[in-house]
Amino acid sequence: MPRSPQDELDWLLAESRRARVPLYQWLGGPVRNKVRILTPMQAGTPEELRRLWPLGARAFSVPVAAGGPARRFVSDTVRRLEALRAAGGDAADFVLSCRAQLTPLQASQVARALEGFHLLWMDEPCPVRYTEGLRKLAEETAVPLGFGTAVEEPAAFLGLLRDGLGAVLRPSLPHFGVQMTRKIAALAESYYVAVAPLAGESQAWRNAALQVAGCTANFFIQELAGVPLEDGYIALEARP
Amino acid sequence: MKRRMFLTAASAPPLLAQAGPAGARPVGAQAFDGLGSKLRITAVKVFGVSISRESDRPYVFVKLETNEGLAGWGEATLEGKAGAVMACVEDFREFLIGADPMQVEHHWQSMYVHSFYRAGPVMGSAISGIDQALWDLRGKALGVPVHQxxxxxxxxxxxxxxxxxxxxxxxxxxxxxxxxxxxxxxxxxxxxxxxxxxxxxxxxxxxxxxxxxxxxxxxxxxxxxxxxxxxxxxxxxxxxxxxxxxxxxxxxxxxxxxxxxxxxxxxxxxxxxxxxxxxxxxxxxxxxxxxxxxxxxxxxxxxxxxxxxxxxxxxxxxxxxxxxxxxxxxxxxxxxxxxxxxxxxxxxxxxxxxxxxxxxxxxxxxxxxxxxxxxxxxxxxxxxxxxxxxxxLGFELPDEALKRYPFNGTRPMARVFHSDGSVAAW
The missing domain is CATH 3.20.20.120 (Enolase-like C-terminal domain)
Known part of the structure; x- marks a missing residue:
């Protein structure tokens, strides 16, 4: 009988509580003892980075500023990221969050300019419906690409993987639910591709995301704002 | 008796066919009566060899002995899985005892195809060791190095x-x-x-x-x-x-x-x-x-x-x-x-x-x-x-030489982890 992701989560939590184990234990046992966290930035400025650094943040999701003059877009983006790297040093890592706001051409130009910068990945550069443009982008650039924030059908991830479009899949945990997110991760694993699920806003799903991270082999990083971190990580908790 | 003479008497009855219960032959061997050589495999020996106590890759050597005194050596070493490969070579014994070692390709096909599941590193390594030993015998019987x-x-x-x-x-x-x-x-x-x-x-x-x-x-x-x-x-x-x-x-x-x-x-x-x-x-x-x-x-x-x-x-x-x-x-x-x-x-x-x-x-x-x-x-x-x-293959190896390095059991290969405790590849 189909049930909603929320019903599924409630059931999983009830079952794991009854068994007196954390959810990650119920789902297959821990594969790691701490979870790497991606901290979203609002402005993406060095000042913001310096404010977040003492809270333990080491990996940052930087929103792309696509509104400025087109001819300066690439150089502005490179300059912003270089200023952030200068503020954080070699220990700072960045995701360029594009929110599907670029054209495939803009994405190609930015990716080419940033190859030596070592972004963790470039997130959702353009809408996934631009299949051919994205295929060209993925073949041209060595910058890892992340996709999936706007994917609604789980089977669509197979197309992304088959076409080699993503190095990171970003299924929405509240949208797909725990088991389907883990199934998407299992599919990605056979392509040597990582997952960085989206947790959404509610506390229940934010907690669930850390549980899924704890037991999923090809999990890479969890985007979460406002949690205290230790050198970029949050420890996995032992209590149910 | 010269080595080449093993091969000349193809018309003579196979030596082991007349030897009673001890002269077992592999299934299918009779199809080649009159075509092959007089050489017959009489023993399959597997040696696990640990040159150090901690070695994660004890060598697995295969020796095939024949009715004419020739012996062939091969290597089936599989890192971290020595015991499994040794057992797999043993599983192929029935394919080999009484067989004509000159039929290298035939035996390769039989071991691979008749194993049904094909491929896999354990079976691949076992076949590798046996195959090398068959080629060693083949070269020795022909009196030439294998590359020839x-x-x-x-x-x-x-x-x-x-x-x-x-x-x-x-x-x-x-x-x-x-x-x-x-x-x-x-x-x-x-x-x-x-x-x-x-x-x-x-x-x-x-x-x-x-x-x-x-x-x-x-x-x-x-x-x-x-x-x-x-x-x-x-x-x-x-x-x-x-x-x-x-x-x-x-x-x-x-x-x-x-x-x-x-x-x-x-x-x-x-x-x-x-x-x-x-x-x-x-x-x-x-x-x-x-x-x-x-x-x-x-x-x-x-x-x-x-x-x-x-x-x-x-x-x-x-x-x-x-x-x-x-x-x-x-x-x-x-x-x-x-x-x-x-x-x-x-x-x-x-x-x-x-x-x-x-x-x-x-x-x-x-x-x-x-x-x-x-x-x-x-x-x-x-x-x-x-x-x-x-x-x-170009060497002789007395069994006794290996006795100084007895098999010390299978040891796993390196197991390494990331800083969060998750499994890392090396």
Whole structure:
């Protein structure tokens, strides 16, 4: 009988509580003892980075500023990221969050300019419906690409993987639910591709995301704002 | 009795066919009555050999004995799985006792096809050891070295090889270059530092590139450098690295990602002009077909101890030749497989370079090999492995020589982890 992701989560939590184990234990046992966290930035400025650094943040999701003059877009983006790297040093890592706001051409130009910068990945550069443009982008650039924030059908991830479009899949945990997110991760694993699920806003799903991270082999990083971190990580908790 | 005479009496009744219950023969053998030789396999012996207590790769040697006193040796060493391979060789006993060892291809087909499940490293290694021993017998019976039966050596100077660069600092690397120039060694292999996650950080990528740049600078432009990623990088991380390493003009980059996903490796390969090498974990010629036909890699590295012995390695060499690829076979086990590989290498026009997991200075293992075989096995002279010239694989090995190194059980290979405790590839 189909049930909603929320019903599924409630059931999983009830079952794991009854068994007196954390959810990650119920789902297959821990594969790691701490979870790497991606901290979203609002402005993406060095000042913001310096404010977040003492809270333990080491990996940052930087929103792309696509509104400025087109001819300066690439150089502005490179300059912003270089200023952030200068503020954080070699220990700072960045995701360029594009929110599907670029054209495939803009994405190609930015990716080419940033190859030596070592972004963790470039997130959702353009809408996934631009299949051919994205295929060209993925073949041209060595910058890892992340996709999936706007994917609604789980089977669509197979197309992304088959076409080699993503190095990171970003299924929405509240949208797909725990088991389907883990199934998407299992599919990605056979392509040597990582997952960085989206947790959404509610506390229940934010907690669930850390549980899924704890037991999923090809999990890479969890985007979460406002949690205290230790050198970029949050420890996995032992209590149910 | 001359060796060649074993083969001349094909019309005589098979020796063991008349020998009662002890003279069992493999199923299907009677179809070749009157066609084969008089040689019959009378014993299959498996030796587990631990040259140190902690070794994760005790050697597995296979010895086939015959009714005419000839014996053939092969190697079935499978790192971390010695016990399984020894058991698998035992499982093939019924395929071999009473069989005519000259029918190498027939036995290979029977072991592979009649095992139904095909491929797999345990079975591949067991077949490899038996196949090498069959070829050793074949060469000995014919009175020629194995490379002669494979079409003849193409270069009388021997087989070009490489050692592993066991040097970490610039000073050590510069000393290594001096030794290499002195000894005529023209190529080394090294790895990338650390373990890698699915996506990896700026700091780790930067460190890897700096490390390899330092190695190129210290070894200079005239020594070939191969870099083994050892499949510890994902396609995402490998893509970044291969792009940045292009200016170092490496001889090849090995296993930029694990081998199960051919398309993933193809995408990495398309991001660089550096040749890509892969195949040490692949079994049989079936295992490399997709890599060849889709242009995934430039160099194949199938291992004679896992891929199915001389028979399979030669077929892979032939397929690679037709596909425009070269061969640089993996060898990181014992001396028998290494020597067997040299015979195949020498007869392949598309052979590039032969590995041996040794340093430019011989270590304890190489000394033991010399003690067993009576010559410095798998040690290069002027940058090349001398080609064995005696019949068969080209050595004699008394069983007693191995008794000093009894089997100490299977030991697992290295198990390494990331800082969060999750499993890392090495």
């Amino acid at each position: 039966v494979l079409g003849g050596a193409l270069d009388s100077r021997g087989v070009r090889g490489y050692y592993h660069a066991r040097a970490a600092t610039r000073a050590e690397l510069e000393k290594l270059r001096e030794t290499a120039v002195r000894d005529g060694v023209s190529c080394f292999k090294t790895g990338i530092p650390g373990y890698y996650e699915w996506i990896d950080s700026h700091a780790k990528v930067k460190r890897a590139v700096a490390h390899l740049t330092m190695i190129r600078e210290a070894l200079g432009p005239d020594i070939d450098i191969a870099v083994d990623f050892h499949a510890k990088t994902s396609p995402a991380v490998a893509s970044v690295l291969v792009r940045e390493l292009e200016p170092l003009h490496l001889l090849f980059i090995e296993e930029p990602c694990p081998p199960e996903n051919v398309e993933a490796m193809r995408r990495i390969a398309r991001r660089t002009t550096t040749p890509i090498a892969t195949g040490e974990r692949l079994v049989a010629h079936y295992g490399v077909r997709e890599i060849i036909e889709r242009g995934v890699a430039d160099i194949l590295q199938t291992d004679i101890n896992h891929t199915g012995g001389i028979t399979a390695l030669w077929k892979i060499g032939a397929m690679a030749e037709l596909g425009g690829l070269s061969l640089a076979p993996h060898a990181c086990e014992g001396p028998i497989g290494g020597i067997a590989t040299l015979h195949v290498d020498s007869a392949l026009p598309n052979f590039l370079v032969q590995e041996i997991c040794g340093g430019v200075e011989p270590g304890p293992a190489e000394k033991i090999w010399e003690e067993w075989l009576g010559f410095p096995a798998m040690r290069m002279v002027a940058g090349r492995f001398p080609l064995p010239q005696k019949p068969g």
